[in-house]
Amino acid sequence: MLYLWQKYTAMDNPFILEPYRSKELFCDRETESALLLDYLLNGRNVTLISPRRLGKTGLIYRVFDEVKQRGLPVETYYADISSSSCIEDFVQLLSESVASVLARQNRMIELLNALKGIRPVLGYDPVSDTPKLSFTYQSPEDKRLTVKALLSFLENNKRPVILAIDEFQQVREYPGVEMEALLRTYIQPLHNVRFIFCGSKKHMMIDMFTNPLKPFYDSTAGISLAKLDKDIYGRFILSLFAAGGKSISPELVDDIIRWTRDHTFYTQFLCNEVFRISGSVVEEEDIRKAKENTLASNLDRFLECQRLITPGQWKLMKAIAKEGEVRHPTAADFIQKYKLSTGPAILKNLKSLVDKELILADIDGSGVVYCVYNVFLSRYLEAL
Ligand SMILES: Nc1ncnc2c1ncn2[C@@H]1O[C@H](COP(=O)(O)OP(=O)(O)O)[C@@H](O)[C@H]1O
Ligand SMILES: [Mg+2]
Secondary structure, three states: OHHHHHHHHOOOOOOOOOOOOOHHHOOOOHHHHHHHHHHHHOOOOEEEEOOOOOOHHHHHHHHHHHHHHOOOOOEEEEEEOOOOOOHHHHHHHHHHHHHHHHHHOOOHHHHHHHOHHHOOEEEEEOOOOEEEEEOOOOOHHHHHHHHHHHHHHHHOOOOOEEEEEEOHHHHHHOOOOOHHHHHHHHHOOOOOEEEEEEEOOHHHHHHHHHOOOOOOOOOOEEEEOOOOOHHHHHHHHHHHHHHOOOEOOHHHHHHHHHHOOOOHHHHHHHHHHHHHHOOOEOOHHHHHHHHHHHHHHHHHHHHHHHHHOOHHHHHHHHHHHHHOOEOOOOOHHHHHHOOOOOHHHHHHHHHHHHHOOOEEEEEEOOEEEEEEOOHHHHHHHHOO
16 A cells, blocks of 8 residues: 555645546545446446536546456546537547547547548647548538537447547537437447436536426436545545645645535645645645645636726625635625625625625525535635
8 A cells, every 4th residue: 555655646746636646646536436437337427417527538537447447348438528619629539538548548540530521631730739620511400410429439439438528518518419319329329338418507507407398308328427525525635634644633734625615626625735835744834825825826816806897896706715615695695795786686685696606506405505616716705
């Protein structure tokens, strides 16, 4: 075990800020990764939903790594479509995902053959160090056929395929094409390809997969990713500090988790900063300084955010930040305490802030809970 840690600690901060590096640096998610893999291996497609920055993408890579470690005869593909705004972008990102795997296997020629009706041109992106296909379309039909051809290629792959499409709700934004209906039609007959549809916009994802009027209705098993268990995360953080040659008290770890509201990205970030600035014994002062540094390095972003919304919206965000979470935003005591405007104006501002993803509207057993989405912005507002 010690050996495994040593290879990271010599020169590296163990608190990763990318979705996944290795099992050792990834906290828990044992139940979720086992369930996700089990569903896929039993022939089911899966929807994976949670707010942003909680660990969906990391979980997908954890599962892909598990497939590799166990030597399962399955190929894994990952396409992040968050930057796409039309079907051409979708084709581009999907083809890059497929090409990056095939290039490593020296099988690009197979892909080019499968797509020869569409005559893609093979290039190379020196920045991402991956092959790049460019397509010229004669007609809108060509674009749809390219999606179909890429999926058929995976269907005809010798080994079964898992294809993860990240931020899947983005397909709703494509103009001039019923992308959900199109994909459902192409995906339904596939036997060799299992899908992970991953998404951060809960209401859209729920609508896509549980509304009887929508093409993907009832076609997947759902996994809703929650926050990490606080005790498990606390022990994980303690062990990574120890493995990095630093000691920290459980009380200070609790403070980190509390201040970052155990929202994984923010917790990892603060741990990374504490690790960076501390000596062999982490002091309370290091935690204070790490919080201060973190807010200071984000200040420009916060001010830009203030500039982009109305004073009324900013005031409402500040009130929500000071409360931590709010269940009844139009309640008289909340309005009075923060001298907010009328109920209807609050609801209008709230809707706008939720649409901009500045406020998270999460649903739990007792209804909707509102909080400032970005935990660091929330801590900044709270102190104003
Ligand atoms: N299980 C985990 N262990 C350690 N860090 C994690 C874990 N899950 C997520 N993270 C951290 O949180 C960040 C956000 O995770 P990510 O998978 O990108 O979230 P999402 O896809 O839900 O937006 C990652 O960059 C990583 O730093
Ligand atoms: Mg993600």
